[in-house]
Amino acid sequence: MFEGPLQDLIDEFSRLPGVGPKSAQRIAFYLLQTEPEDIDRLRAALAAVRDGVTFCRICNNVSREEVCRICADSGRDKATVCVVEDAKDIQVIERTGEYAGRYHVLGGALDPLANIGPKDLAIASLLQRIGGVQPDLEGEAIPEIAEVILATDPDTEGEATASYIARLLKDFPDLTVSRLASGMPLGGDLEFVDELTLSRALTGRLKL
């Protein structure tokens, strides 16, 4: 629709998740009218991520080093591993300040409709970590993993992934396997809670 480079840029932006052709057009026109320095900053940020961000050898978290900040932190409990779908989820859990263990990033959830099977997720490396073939910092003793917290999303795919991994982890009899509690979100209103959440909250009711 537009001439050469502008249309190319619109096409490139359209490929990004959550950016439709209309938003891509809007972004391209914005950049066209912006200072060249702004475009250069965006290009530099892209290059820095391309070259400078990798995945942690231990937990698969995004990292600038071979081992991420959390895995490299000697103050953290190495016997507990919290399994999450995405590196983004780590930030959410970190913000609670309630968790001092390590993580394992699966890189998604099982989703047969989208052709995502166990081989597409970092499940084999999780089993290796638990089985003692745990990669770790040079020269450090490898601690045994005592607990795995399954913190995949509370949706269909996340639940299926948690059940699948829980089944595999039955091979490790000494391992504690837990799942994040489901129930009423705090600050919520009973009236507006969906039935599935409410039935979970009832099933999992706690004695006071």
Added chain:
Amino acid sequence: MFEGPLQDLIDEFSRLPGVGPKSAQRIAFYLLQTEPEDIDRLRAALAAVRDGVTFCRICNNVSREEVCRICADSGRDKATVCVVEDAKDIQVIERTGEYAGRYHVLGGALDPLANIGPKDLAIASLLQRIGGVQPDLEGEAIPEIAEVILATDPDTEGEATASYIARLLKDFPDLTVSRLASGMPLGGDLEFVDELTLSRALTGRLKL
């Protein structure tokens, strides 16, 4: 929230119009997991727009050359100028196949609340074009402009801009000034047309 380069990229994307922090995060993670070649293609497209796209010397349209394809097209009627807010609007009008004249891109609409006044728009250059000081292709005779079609958006800012320019154009007695017709959108349903549009359609009713 994230480590260095990844957060920088999220920040850069957040600056783009219509991209919130959540979408920026999603895009950054998508790029992280994509092939380096995809990032390179986006970077190249950005560089090409930075270096290769400019604004037409005559009409202010986006262009790869000093004069855009439409102004350079000798088959088009140079006596008619259609005034639009944005270069995007040109594509919409071109798609109708009904217009064979040239354009003039204002670069926005008058909007006192956003501090956009006449000096921020390409109104002076429009008056120069009409006044005969029309920049044109080297060596070509400069044709006189006989009609100006005001095709700014049919919203408050666009209407105000059209009235403002129409008032200025009264200085050119031989010039025909017109505005795009307002009324019922075709394929619409009377029931769902807003009152303002309907009242415009009534006022501007045509004898059959």
